[in-house]
Amino acid sequence: MRVLVVEDEHRIANAIKKGLELEYYAVDIAYDGQQGFDLASGEDYDVIILDIMLPEMDGMAICRELRHAKNHTPILMLTAKGQLHDRVEGLNVGADDYLVKPFAFVELLARVRALTRRTKSSLSSVLTISGLSLNTVTFEVKRDGAQIKLSTKEYALLECLMRNPDRILTKDQIIAHVWNYDADVLPNTVEVYIGYLRAKVDKPFNTPSLIHTVRGFGYKIGQGR
Numbered sequence: 001m002r003v004l005v006v007e008d009e010h011r012i013a014n015a016i017k018k019g020l021e022l023e024y025y026a027v028d029i030a031y032d033g034q035q036g037f038d039l040a041s042g043e044d045y046d047v048i049i050l051d052i053m054l055p056e057m058d059g060m061a062i063c064r065e066l067r068h069a070k071n072h073t074p075i076l077m078l079t080a081k082g083q084l085h086d087r088v089e090g091l092n093v094g095a096d097d098y099l100v101k102p103f104a105f106v107e108l109l110a111r112v113r114a115l116t117r118r119t120k121s122s123l124s125s126v127l128t129i130s131g132l133s134l135n136t137v138t139f140e141v142k143r144d145g146a147q148i149k150l151s152t153k154e155y156a157l158l159e160c161l162m163r164n165p166d167r168i169l170t171k172d173q174i175i176a177h178v179w180n181y182d183a184d185v186l187p188n189t190v191e192v193y194i195g196y197l198r199a200k201v202d203k204p205f206n207t208p209s210l211i212h213t214v215r216g217f218g219y220k221i222g223q224g225r
């Protein structure tokens with residue numbers, strides 16, 4: 001899951017990034033409105049956290065422009081305390097939810113999770129394929145009842161695959177949702193991580209493999225080839 005944070009207050013933006021990274025999200029930050037709009041338009045995010053008062057281009061304008069361009073990425077707006085007008089206008093221009101500053105991080109996390117669930121096929125917090133399950137709240141991964149320990153990136157990669165069962169994902173699509181903008185990723189990196197995942201998720205089990213390579217296209221997870 002990849003999140004864009006558009007917030008000019010560095011302290012708040014950095015705290016959100018740090019907190020979300022601990023929850024296995026890949027996070028990019030834009031410290032001004034124009035950069036935020038450019039990233040939001042050019043990259044494929046799962047959620048955008050958007051402050052309203054920003055230099056260059058304000059949050060309302062960014063939201064309006066994105067929706068106008070048929071970009072439907074869920075947007076969580078950050079509004080200042082007491083600005084009821086902002087909340088109403090934010091929802092009018094196409095934001096999906098808002099959060100009043102100052103907020104507790106757990107509250108932000110709950111909103112982000114709700115927004116990512118809303119857009120995905122599964123409303124449950126547990127993704128399951130065959131005997132493999134991934135709990136997006138506790139980060140527990142199990143196969144046939146046995147617990148599997150994954151690193152942060154392995155988990156993010158498995159979650160990305162499991163949110164798209166039986167669908168081929170290209171390396172670029174995988175990179176777009178699992179790594180942030182600053183990350184030094186080569187297509188080969190995806191192969192390497194797929195290898196790590198296979199070693200933990202498929203190889204130790206005496207059942208058919210779930211992670212498949214589709215030559216020339218990418219990868220998919222599912223029971224069939």
Ligand code: CA
Pocket residue numbers: 007008009051052053054
């Ligand atoms: Ca601001």
